[in-house]
Amino acid sequence: xxxxxxxxxxxxxxxxxxxxxxxxxxxxxxxxxxxxxxxxxxxxxxxxxxxxxxxxxxxxxxxxxxxxxxxxxxxxxxxxxxxxxxxxxxxxxxxxxxxxxxxxxxxxxxxxxxxxxxxxxxxxxxxxxxxxxxxxxxxxxxxxxxxxxxxxxxxxxxxxxxxxxxxxxxxxxxxxxxxxxxxxxxxxxxxxxxxxxxxxxxxxxxxxxxxxxxxxxxxxxxxxxxxxxxxxxxxxxxxxxxxxxxxxxxxxxxxxxxxxxxxxxxxxxxxxxxxxxxxxxxxxxxxxxxxxxxxxxxxxxxxxxxxxxxxxxxxxxxxxxxxxxxxxxxx
Numbered sequence: 001x002x003x004x005x006x007x008x009x010x011x012x013x014x015x016x017x018x019x020x021x022x023x024x025x026x027x028x029x030x031x032x033x034x035x036x037x038x039x040x041x042x043x044x045x046x047x048x049x050x051x052x053x054x055x056x057x058x059x060x061x062x063x064x065x066x067x068x069x070x071x072x073x074x075x076x077x078x079x080x081x082x083x084x085x086x087x088x089x090x091x092x093x094x095x096x097x098x099x100x101x102x103x104x105x106x107x108x109x110x111x112x113x114x115x116x117x118x119x120x121x122x123x124x125x126x127x128x129x130x131x132x133x134x135x136x137x138x139x140x141x142x143x144x145x146x147x148x149x150x151x152x153x154x155x156x157x158x159x160x161x162x163x164x165x166x167x168x169x170x171x172x173x174x175x176x177x178x179x180x181x182x183x184x185x186x187x188x189x190x191x192x193x194x195x196x197x198x199x200x201x202x203x204x205x206x207x208x209x210x211x212x213x214x215x216x217x218x219x220x221x222x223x224x225x226x227x228x229x230x231x232x233x234x235x236x237x238x239x240x241x242x243x244x245x246x247x248x249x250x251x252x253x254x255x256x257x258x259x260x261x262x263x264x265x266x267x268x269x270x271x272x273x274x275x276x277x278x279x280x281x282x283x284x285x286x287x288x289x290x291x292x293x294x295x296x297x298x299x300x301x302x303x304x305x306x307x308x309x310x311x312x313x314x315x316x317x318x319x320x321x322x323x324x325x326x327x328x329x330x331x
Contacts, residue, residue: 048257089219
């Protein structure tokens with residue numbers, strides 16, 4: 001399997017994660033709320049996640065002279081390790097579909113800072129508790145800056161005139177719920193991965209990142225039959241509505257899932273060098289990327305009164321400062 005040893009390359013991989021996690025939701029925007037409901041979009045997104053997990057496992061995960069190939073690792077995997085990978089996919093799926101509802105109701109510029117920002121704080125703290133790596137004062141300072149940015153985001157959203165936002169209370173509630181749930185998936189995923197996967201041999205029964213991500217994706221798709229079906233029923237949608245979608249709409253959703261999964265794959269590989277807490281926190285700098293898309297491209301705060309721009313600017317400064325401090329914590 002492909003193994004990473006360089007810290008600068010690990011940080012670069014985390015930047016790729018940041019860009020991917022911050023940009024995938026544009027595909028939801030492109031599919032159009034009126035044309036293609038989020039519940040239908042999300043099926044294709046989940047398929048994209050599963051599809052790329054297999055591609056990654058049988059390319060990067062099966063080449064090179066280090067570690068185990070995907071097939072070999074799959075054959076020796078313990079039920080304990082597989083359980084954690086599957087559950088992490090289920091937990092992520094619950095949080096992510098709540099985030100998708102938040103994006104649908106409030107837009108990227110608000111849902112990501114609130115939901116993913118909260119997930120960043122929870123995931124970073126839990127990941128550090130499991131695997132303490134990095135400068136603690138810098139890591140704490142970075143997390144506090146992220147919390148400040150989240151507050152600025154919420155204040156900016158409150159300034160939007162009634163009707164300018166899509167559904168203020170619904171968007172905020174679902175985004176916060178998403179963050180509370182999503183922050184736990186990454187530590188769960190790491191518990192199934194061999195602690196020394198950058199070295200040979202792999203711990204007996206434990207998973208390489210490549211195989212763990214396949215089980216993670218299976219957990220996403222399997223749980224989707226329950227979680228997303230509930231949302232479909234609430235929205236009075238049927239599976240027939242999904243199959244009536246155009247090939248273009250299906251491909252847009254699959255692309256969104258592929259983009260997100262590429263980002264996770266690079267992040268998990270980087271965690272073997274940078275440490276889970278730092279690689280996860282840097283990857284979740286996606287909040288900054290998503291906010292830029294939402295504010296500058298989709299103009300989601302354009303209807304706000306005077307002062308909204310200042311709050312948005314403070315949000316960007318908070319996230320940027322937080323990411324710099326977290327990045328420095330790994331040095």
